[in-house]
Amino acid sequence: MTIDLFCQVVDNYGDIGVCWRLAQQLNESYPVRLWVDDLSAFARIEHHIDPTATTQIVNTITVLSWEVASELQPAPIVIEAFGCDLPADYLGQMPQHTQLWLNLEYLSAETWVEELHLLPSPQPNGISKYFFFPGFTAKTGGLLRPSSYNPASTSTALPAWQSMGLSAPTTDRIAFVFPYPNAPLSVLYEALAQHPESWTVLLAATAPDPQLSSYQKERLTIQRLGFIQQADFDALMDYADLNIMRGEDSFVRAIWAAKPFIWQPYLQEQNTHLEKLQAWLTHTPFDRAIQQLIYDWSSLQLNADQLLKHLLHLSDWQQQCRNYAHNLCLQDNLATQLIAFCSQKCQKAVK
Incomplete structure (x- = not known):
């Protein structure tokens, strides 16, 4: 057949x-x-x-x-x-x-x-x-x-940095960012720069060029990705500390990475995409603050202090994501x- x-x-x-x-x-x-x-x-x-x-x-x-x-x-x-x-x-x-x-x-x-x-x-x-x-x-x-997926043992293998044209990050944390052009990236950069740990941002090829202040340039490392293989894309999500994803394919794969993530749905007229986003959020076990954070990213109402608050408690956010992946595996x-x-x-x- x-x-x-x-x-x-x-x-x-x-x-x-x-x-x-x-x-x-x-x-x-x-x-x-x-x-x-x-x-x-x-x-x-x-x-x-x-x-x-x-x-x-x-x-x-x-x-x-x-x-x-x-x-x-x-x-x-x-x-x-x-x-x-x-x-x-x-x-x-x-x-x-x-x-x-x-x-x-x-x-x-x-x-x-x-x-x-x-x-x-x-x-x-x-x-x-x-x-x-x-x-x-x-x-x-x-x-x-993914075949043979086990949420209790998600991959943390080192990505093939060199084959992707990247230098192995030397910072404390990594954010993998694959956004739509209207995403509030300035808010992300501001929050990451204020975080006590150092961050590398792996920025997808289709994302706008970053506009950073002098202070943000000192605090952040930006690495621009070219077009990479699907397997490499997945490996980066599994390894990163924060994933900001768009669309459908990367959204679902971010769920299985079981790491803190923000999903941005495709922009639609009359804010229909926000209705779609809210419908999904109500099905998640995320607490109300995380749900609001994800919603505010797409509604362009997010502020840096709000995001920083959650970045300072990444372990709590990650546990919620692990629980979600486990529940969906049923x-x-x-x-x-x-x-x-x-x-x-x-x-x-x-x-």
């Missing part, structure tokens, strides 16, 4: 980041063909990808460009990530070959997700498409989780639930 997983790169790296993780986990059960419309973006997080090759095998997974969609027979199981529109020629061939079609939706903690999870939707080509929602509760599809992960659902539906189709 082959799975075709389609990824349309919209937000540069979040979409392909999720799909690459998912493809590798699904491939442990069924052969996977990963279709990607922007191989150049993929190559920036996976150095084995050749952006000029329309067909290639990486980590035993067949990676295909959308350009060849009309040349190959659709798989028995088709997963479209985040509601991407499948190629027209491929859609036309699906009724003869495909038993199950799923739309893997964006992650949300909002209550309506539980109501729509696994509902079918008839499509013009005659196949029903099922909506599969990741989530934080037992009534959703769960979260992508739920079957996304790949496991997807495989179970596909097996169930395909067995019924055969009967």
Whole structure:
């Protein structure tokens, strides 16, 4: 039973980041063909990808460009990530070959997700498409989780600093910062500079250039990251003392790092992103002060004293994050639930 997983790169790296993780986990059960419309973006997080090759095998997974969609027979199981529109020629061939079609939706903690999870939707080509929602509760599809993950023994291995173009930090603490452009980074720099311990900020390639005062330049070490491999990205999150992450892929991986973290959702009109953020926060075991801190980061109301207060009690914050990761591990992960659902539906189709 082959799975075709389609990824349309919209937000540069979040979409392909999720799909690459998912493809590798699904491939442990069924052969996977990963279709990607922007191989150049993929190559920036996976150095084995050749952006000029329309067909290639990486980590035993067949990676295909959308350009060849009309040349190959659709798989028995088709997963479209985040509601991407499948190629027209491929859609036309699906009724003869495909038993199950799923739309893997964006992650949300909002209550309506539980109501729509696994509902079918008839499509013009005659196949029903099922909506599969990741989530934080037992009534959703769960979260992508690293294989053999154990929250009691999260990795603290030294990252490969030199291969990432970095010098090994010599400061007391490390902050890994992958923000959206509107993030209140000036507040972060002010709080870190006032902290009694020294800090290195690992700043993602897409972040704005830091604007530091003379005092902050003396107190902080800033290292600018280039585009790094997904495995290196994960290693930095596991090693850092504070992670500030954006989007969906890095958000979920920050949860499993079990380190103090702030999540910034994608900016939306009418502050819809803040509603999404609040829905998630209410599902966490974080105390009200930590919840307010994370909310204020995205609502741009955070002040340096507020952040510094929590940085001075990192061990308490980290324990809350460890407890959260442990609680979420009680739920079957996304790949496991997807495989179970596909097996169930395909067995019924055969009967």
